[in-house]
Amino acid sequence: MRARRLLWIGAGLVVARLVFRILVPSVIRPRRDIEVPELVPEKDKFPHDDFDSVLKERVDDEGLVDYAALQQDRDQFDRYIALLGEYSPQSHPGLFPSDSDKVAYWINAYNAFTIAGVLAHYPVRSVTKIRPAFAFFRAIKFIAGGRDLALDNIEHGIVRPEFREPRVHFALNCASMSCPKLPRHAFHPAKLDAELTDACKQFVAEDRNVLANPDERKLTLSMIFKWYEGDFLDWLTREKALENPVITDYMKLCARGEKLRFLKRGDYRIDYFPYDWTLNDRKIGRGRE
Numbered sequence: 167m168r169a170r171r172l173l174w175i176g177a178g179l180v181v182a183r184l185v186f187r188i189l190v191p192s193v194i195r196p197r198r199d200i201e202v203p204e205l206v207p208e209k210d211k212f213p214h215d216d217f218d219s220v221l222k223e224r225v226d227d228e229g230l231v232d233y234a235a236l237q238q239d240r241d242q243f244d245r246y247i248a249l250l251g252e253y254s255p256q257s258h259p260g261l262f263p264s265d266s267d268k269v270a271y272w273i274n275a276y277n278a279f280t281i282a283g284v285l286a287h288y289p290v291r292s293v294t295k296i297r298p299a300f301a302f303f304r305a306i307k308f309i310a311g312g313r314d315l316a317l318d319n320i321e322h323g324i325v326r327p328e329f330r331e332p333r334v335h336f337a338l339n340c341a342s343m344s345c346p347k348l349p350r351h352a353f354h355p356a357k358l359d360a361e362l363t364d365a366c367k368q369f370v371a372e373d374r375n376v377l378a379n380p381d382e383r384k385l386t387l388s389m390i391f392k393w394y395e396g397d398f399l400d401w402l403t404r405e406k407a408l409e410n411p412v413i414t415d416y417m418k419l420c421a422r423g424e425k426l427r428f429l430k431r432g433d434y435r436i437d438y439f440p441y442d443w444t445l446n447d448r449k450i451g452r453g454r455e
Contacts, residue, residue, distance in 0.1 A: 196248040207260020214352040216246040229347025230448040254311025266355040279308040332397040333362035336369040343442040366420040378428040
């Protein structure tokens with residue numbers, strides 16, 4: 167009886183894997199008809215120009231993407247995806263001499279792959295609607311420097327452990343309304359430090375991410391500060407030599423004006439906003455759900 171039950175369970179798992187592969191493409195590959203330019207290590211640097219142009223054209227000031235228009239006119243975007251597929255800091259380290267080169271590549275790759283993943287399933291109202299739940303981040307893979315990587319591989323396997331730079335959490339975009347706004351530009355190695363600082367300031371300034379309520383002595387935060395609290399506190403311990411830091415110590419580095427004064431008070435309780443996984447689609451718009 168037990169053997170029969172195990173047999174049925176095994177058969178069920180096989181069927182589930184087959185269905186999963188049918189419903190969710192395991193690897194989203196670059197187009198084969200795109201000719202990728204040859205880049206020479208130590209001489210060339212990896213170009214982000216195509217992605218920069220796409221973001222300027224297809225992303226608005228609210229960080230919303232015109233996926234419908236991009237799906238109809240995507241040659242420039244696909245050229246960038248092909249470049250990512252051919253080169254990476256792992257496959258061609260000579261093209262990425264500094265940590266800024268590497269981090270900018272991986273942030274842009276994550277954001278571009280996220281868009282590519284949405285386009286592969288569009289129209290869809292949320293990446294969580296791609297079944298099974300959260301397969302979008304864990305199971306769908308993209309090509310970076312010839313290697314198959316899921317979005318979680320990039321964020322949790324490369325960016326976070328290798329660079330230990332918590333500001334990336336204000337730059338990586340998961341195609342959802344509660345994510346940091348997708349900027350209308352690619353991240354550039356030469357300006358990366360300033361761009362990450364600006365991303366932090368913008369994120370903290372938005373009440374949808376950090377809401378101070380002096381009357382109720384309440385501070386409501388984005389779940390990003392809860393999920394990645396360890397990254398922020400680790401940085402404060404390493405870089406600022408703070409003993410027993412708390413999450414608001416990091417936020418004070420990016421806050422301004424009344425919000426900064428409230429954070430310095432300290433006499434408040436902390437709560438968190440529910441995370442809105444609605445797609446960051448210009449057709450949907452913020453606040454319409």
